[in-house]
Amino acid sequence: MSLLFAIPLFPLVGFLWNGIAGSRLGARAAGFAAVVAAGGAFLAALLSVAMLWQLPPAARVIEASLGEWIAAGDFSTAIAFRLDPLSAVMILVVTGVGFLIHIYSLGYMHGDGAEWRFFAYLNLFLVAMIFLVMASNLLLLFLGWEGVGLCSYLLIGFWFTREAPPNAGLKAFLVNRVGDFAFLIGLLLLARSFGTLDLDQILARAPRELVPGGTLVTAIALCLFGGAIGKSAQIPLHVWLPDAMEGPTPVSALIHAATMVTAGVYLVARTHVLYLMAPTAMVVVAAVGLATALMAGTIALTQNDVKRVLAYSTISQLGFMFLGCGVGAFTAAIFHLMTHAFFKALLFLGSGSVIHALGGEQDMRRMGGLKRHLPVTYLTFLIGALAIAGIFPLAGFFSKDEILFETYNARGPIVYLFALAGAGLTAFYMFRLMALTFYGESRLAPGVHPHESPRSMTRVLTLLAGLSVAGGWVGISFLPGWNRFAAFLAPVFADSEPIALTAHHGEPSHGLELALAGVSLAVAILGILAALQAYVRKPAIATRLRQRLPSFHALFERKYYFDDLYNALIVRPLFAMAGLSYRWIDVGIIDRLVNATAEAVRAGAMSLRAIQSGYVRRYALVFVLGVAVLLSLAAR
Amino acid sequence: MIQPAAYLYLAAILFAVGLVGVLIRREAIIIFMCIELMLNAVNLTFVTFSRLLGSIDGQVIVFFSLAVAAAEVVVGLGIIVAIFRHRATTDVDQLNLLKL
Numbered sequence: 110m111s112l113l114f115a116i117p118l119f120p121l122v123g124f125l126w127n128g129i130a131g132s133r134l135g136a137r138a139a140g141f142a143a144v145v146a147a148g149g150a151f152l153a154a155l156l157s158v159a160m161l162w163q164l165p166p167a168a169r170v171i172e173a174s175l176g177e178w179i180a181a182g183d184f185s186t187a188i189a190f191r192l193d194p195l196s197a198v199m200i201l202v203v204t205g206v207g208f209l210i211h212i213y214s215l216g217y218m219h220g221d222g223a224e225w226r227f228f229a230y231l232n233l234f235l236v237a238m239i240f241l242v243m244a245s246n247l248l249l250l251f252l253g254w255e256g257v258g259l260c261s262y263l264l265i266g267f268w269f270t271r272e273a274p275p276n277a278g279l280k281a282f283l284v285n286r287v288g289d290f291a292f293l294i295g296l297l298l299l300a301r302s303f304g305t306l307d308l309d310q311i312l313a314r315a316p317r318e319l320v321p322g323g324t325l326v327t328a329i330a331l332c333l334f335g336g337a338i339g340k341s342a343q344i345p346l347h348v349w350l351p352d353a354m355e356g357p358t359p360v361s362a363l364i365h366a367a368t369m370v371t372a373g374v375y376l377v378a379r380t381h382v383l384y385l386m387a388p389t390a391m392v393v394v395a396a397v398g399l400a401t402a403l404m405a406g407t408i409a410l411t412q413n414d415v416k417r418v419l420a421y422s423t424i425s426q427l428g429f430m431f432l433g434c435g436v437g438a439f440t441a442a443i444f445h446l447m448t449h450a451f452f453k454a455l456l457f458l459g460s461g462s463v464i465h466a467l468g469g470e471q472d473m474r475r476m477g478g479l480k481r482h483l484p485v486t487y488l489t490f491l492i493g494a495l496a497i498a499g500i501f502p503l504a505g506f507f508s509k510d511e512i513l514f515e516t517y518n519a520r521g522p523i524v525y526l527f528a529l530a531g532a533g534l535t536a537f538y539m540f541r542l543m544a545l546t547f548y549g550e551s552r553l554a555p556g557v558h559p560h561e562s563p564r565s566m567t568r569v570l571t572l573l574a575g576l577s578v579a580g581g582w583v584g585i586s587f588l589p590g591w592n593r594f595a596a597f598l599a600p601v602f603a604d605s606e607p608i609a610l611t612a613h614h615g616e617p618s619h620g621l622e623l624a625l626a627g628v629s630l631a632v633a634i635l636g637i638l639a640a641l642q643a644y645v646r647k648p649a650i651a652t653r654l655r656q657r658l659p660s661f662h663a664l665f666e667r668k669y670y671f672d673d674l675y676n677a678l679i680v681r682p683l684f685a686m687a688g689l690s691y692r693w694i695d696v697g698i699i700d701r702l703v704n705a706t707a708e709a710v711r712a713g714a715m716s717l718r719a720i721q722s723g724y725v726r727r728y729a730l731v732f733v734l735g736v737a738v739l740l741s742l743a744a745r
Numbered sequence: 746m747i748q749p750a751a752y753l754y755l756a757a758i759l760f761a762v763g764l765v766g767v768l769i770r771r772e773a774i775i776i777f778m779c780i781e782l783m784l785n786a787v788n789l790t791f792v793t794f795s796r797l798l799g800s801i802d803g804q805v806i807v808f809f810s811l812a813v814a815a816a817e818v819v820v821g822l823g824i825i826v827a828i829f830r831h832r833a834t835t836d837v838d839q840l841n842l843l844k845l
Contacts, residue, residue, distance in 0.1 A: 723841035730768050 111173030112157050113190040113243065116200065119149035120235035127232065131225025140215045143228030147211040150235060151204040158197045169194055169600055172245060179248070183304055191245035191308070195601045198443060199242035199375055202450045206367045207235050209569045213458050214359040216565035217465060227267060227357065234260035238368055242375060247296055247306040250376070254292070254340065257369045258285050264364060265356040277352040284349040288339015295332030298325070312382045321386045330383045330390035334397075337373030341427045343401045348671050350424055354416040358461030361416060366423045366457050367450040374430040374446050378439045381602065385437065395435025395520065399527055402428030404669055406534030410541065411666040414471050415460045418542050422497065423453055425535060429512055432528060438515030439602050440595045444584045445512055447594075448504035451580045452496040455573035459490035462566055463546060466559040473542065478551035482559035485567040487547050489574040494543050496577040498536035499633040501626075504581035506633075509535075510626045511586045517625060525625075529632055536636025544644035587622045752793040759786035773825045773835035784814050 123146025131139040161169050174189035192200070211231060218224050237256025244250035258281075266278030296306060302318070302325065303311050319326040337343070342350035353365045364370070377384060377394065384390055402425045409421035426449050433442030464471055466483055480487045496503035499510065509532060517525040553559070561567065584594030643650040655662045667673065759782055766779030788807045795803025829835050 725837045725840065726768055726771070733764060733768065 111171070111190070112153060112160065113171065113173040113192055114175065115153040116150050116157065116204065116243070117236045117239040119146045119153065120232040120239070122146060124229050124232035124236060127225050127229035131229055134225065136219070136221075136224040139225035139228050140218070143232050144208075144211045144215065146232050147204065147208040147235060150239065151208040154200045154204040157192055158201060161192055161194070161197055166596075166600055174245075184300065186246055186248045186306060188249060189245040190243040192243060193601055194598045195375075195378060195443065196242050198447055198598070200239065202447050203238045203242060203368050204235065206450050206454050206573075207231075207238070207363055209572060210359050210363040210367075210454065210458070213362075213461075213566050213569040214357075216563040217359050217461055218357065219563075223267075227264075230260055230263045230267070231360075231363070234264070234364060234369070238372075241372055245308055247299065247308060247311070250308075250379075251292065251296060254336070254372060254376075255289065257364070257372065258282065258289070258340070261285075261353070261364050261369055264360040265353045267357055267360065268355075271355075273352075274355040277349075277355040281349040281353050284346050285339045288336045288346050291332045291335025291339075292337075295329050295336065298329045298332060302329075308379065312380070315382050315386065319383075319386060322388060326383055327387040327389050330380075330387040331393060333376060333380055333383070334373075334390060334394055337376050337431075338397065339373075340376075341370050341373030341431070342424050343373070343397050343428060343431060344404060345671070347401060347405065347424050348668075348675060351417050351420040351668070354414070354420050358416065358457060358464060361420070362454045362457030362461065365420065366453040370423060370427060371430070371446045371450065374427065374434060374442055377431070377434045378443055378602075381434070381439050384434070391435050391437065393435075395432050395516075395524075398428045398431025398433075398435055399524065399531070400428070401425065402432060402531040403527065403534070406531050406538065407665045408668050409538040410534070411662060413473050415463065415473050415476070415542060415546060416457070416471055418473075418538060419453070419456055419460060422456075422535065422538065423449075425531065426453065426497070429509060429528070429531065432516060433512040436512075436515050436519035438512060438519070440584075440598050441508065441511035441515055441586075443598060444594050445505075445508035448496070448508040448577070448580045451504055451573055452493045452577040455489060455493040455570060455577050456497065458566070458570055458573065459486050459493060462486040462562040462570065463490075465562050465566070467553070467557055470554065470557065473545040475552055475554050476546045477549045477553070478547070479559060480547040483547075483561050485561060485570060489567075489570040490547065491543065492574040493577055494539040496581075498539050498637055499532055499629060500637075501630055502578075502581070504577050504579070506626075506630065507581035507584055507586065510629050511584070513629050514586070514622050514625050517621075529629060532629055533632040533636040536633040537640045540637045540640035541644050544641060548641075548645045549648070587619055587626060749793055749797050752789060756786045756789040756793065759783070759789070771836045771838050773828065773837050773840075776837065777821055777825065781814065781818070784810065 123143050126142050126146075127134075127139050131142075134142070157171065161171055164171075171192040172189065173191075174187050176187065177185055178188045179186045211228075214227065214231065218227055221227065234257060237253045237260055239253070241250055241253030241257060244253060262278045262282040264278075265281055266275040268274045299311060300306055303314060305311070315326070339346045350365060350370065354361055356365070384394065405421040405424035405428060409418050409425065412418045412421060426445070430442045430445050430449070433439070433445060463476070463479060463483065463486060466479070466486070467476065470476065492503065496505040499506045513525060513528050513532065516528050585591040586595065643654070664670070763779040763781075763783035763786060766782065767776050770776055770779065788810055791803040791807045791810070793803075795801065795807075825835055828840065832839070
């Protein structure tokens with residue numbers, strides 16, 4: 110047994126333990142078991158990555174197999190794990206942030222009454238996510254992929270007695286099915302082309318066996334990206350993520366910000382060889398990423414629910430990651446994935462702390478001035494907001510800057526300006542959120558007395574704030590030799606070095622990189638100042654802006670009418686069709702057939718019933734007549 | 746000596762009386778008595794043919810028949826008494842609980 114299998118084993122045992130015995134153990138024991146399980150997984154992951162670290166950089170792969178899983182003819186799949194630098198980064202993020210959020214949940218879910226169910230789901234999620242990032246073949250990855258989708262559904266609808274959460278869970282699940290269908294087709298295409306779904310083999314054989322830029326490789330890349338779009342909430346399948354905020358806040362932090370939604374980015378990075386062979390797919394990835402980043406950023410400007418702002422922010426940041434993938438900067442995308450996991454988990458948990466303090470209030474119009482009441486939450490939240498806005502020297506600065514720089518290199522200044530605008534939007538909407546929540550006048554509902562959250566929650570916030578500050582220092586790209594993160598990931602992306610996109614721009618200079626970093630920093634600061642000006646100093650500005658540009662405001666506030674469009678094009682026609690088939694086919698034909706059969710049997714029975722008069726003498730008469738007839742026949 | 750046919754006629758008449766009684770009477774006791782009548786008409790026929798054919802078989806069957814009839818009377822009367830106690834009537838037309 111390899112140590113790799115210990116990583117999912119801990120949460121699996123935790124899930125079974127809580128799932129079977131949790132309801133009888135009580136809340137404390139269930140939470141304790143789940144935290145120990147998550148901590149064990151984190152420890153095992155740390156040890157595994159330490160083992161990986163011992164190996165020479167070029168040979169940093171640990172593989173472990175539990176034997177064959179599915180064998181059908183020539184095709185066979187193993188239950189096998191594979192730890193390389195890319196999955197090492199992912200596994201540390203997943204188990205590390207997961208562990209912290211488990212601890213936080215102890216405080217947040219206190220007194221809910223169904224903690225054991227919550228923690229069982231959370232452990233199960235960790236199992237599935239670990240399978241997803243460590244799978245050595247795409248089928249096992251798909252298993253984890255569906256597993257996290259299931260846990261997402263279960264946890265969004267965790268408070269199933271209310272109306273909205275189960276519907277939101279259903280929406281998430283159904284929208285993801287669309288993407289997963291594309292993913293599945295991609296897998297089938299791969300299986301047909303290579304006869305295997307083993308990642309190692311596919312990535313090694315693809316350059317030799319597929320035509321670069323050909324239809325097949327483009328189709329495969331786009332199908333896999335279709336899955337990524339669904340899971341990572343990109344246009345046009347982003348509509349489920351904001352609604353997913355109906356789940357408990359730790360779930361939003363873990364699943365819908367830090368880990369699960371980044372699975373799409375991981376998938377694209379994992380199969381980057383295919384994407385590099387399909388320039389069209391790369392353009393699509395970059396375009397979808399950029400469009401999503403801008404769209405979600407503008408929607409975030411107009412939302413009033415604190416968690417929804419963060420949800421759109423997540424979508425927007427995921428867009429940046431895909432933009433990074435689409436310009437061939439997979440390292441930068443994964444780097445942003447990691448730092449984003451830190452500061453977005455921090456922001457969500459911070460918003461959870463605010464919501465907890467206000468007794469469930471999520472509307473920013475009824476917040477304000479919370480800085481005094483929640484000092485720890487405020488400070489950590491500020492760090493998270495500065496980090497996501499991209500302020501030097503916090504984590505978000507380095508990762509986002511690298512993506513922007515690579516975008517400039519690969520696609521030129523115009524695309525870069527759009528991406529830069531997205532970064533400016535990020536700073537603006539984050540500090541709009543800060544302003545409405547923590548600064549300004551208090552607009553609390555009467556009778557609400559905010560109180561700082563318990564220490565299990567604030568300690569986690571502090572830890573994550575530390576990571577949000579320091580997390581970026583492992584990958585300082587403009588200091589030569591300081592980009593340890595890229596060096597660590599280099600063996601994975603070694604084959605992506607000669608990316609054609611950078612060729613005509615020549616070797617990027619460090620001077621340019623520094624200059625662009627300065628520009629993006631300036632834009633971020635500008636965004637922050639503008640937001641503070643518009644929402645703290647002179648709130649009239651925001652109001653006037655809204656009145657001046659009513660069509661834009663409506664467009665953003667209605668989320669670019671995506672939900673309305675889908676309702677009109679898909680949901681309502683489907684409901685209408687279901688209604689028609691119910692009325693015509695079900696009621697009109699099937700029910701009528703069944704009822705007619707029953708009616709015929711009944712009528713026949715009623716007429717035959719007359720024989721059964723219940724008079725013994727009549728039976729005797731019939732009996733005698735029968736005997737007489739038989740005798741007369743016999744006598745003949 | 747009386748002709749054997751006379752015994753057979755008597756048996757036939759007794760049987761017919763019993764049969765009509767079963768069909769037209771409503772008192773369970775009377776019906777029961779009519780059944781006994783039919784039974785004994787058949788017994789008489791058996792004895793007649795036994796004598797006529799010089800065979801002992803018919804008489805043996807009558808013994809069996811009498812024994813069974815005795816047992817049947819016990820059971821039948823017991824049922825009728827039980828019904829009477831329960832319903833205060835032995836009118837078979839009113840014994841229709843099983844009817845829908």
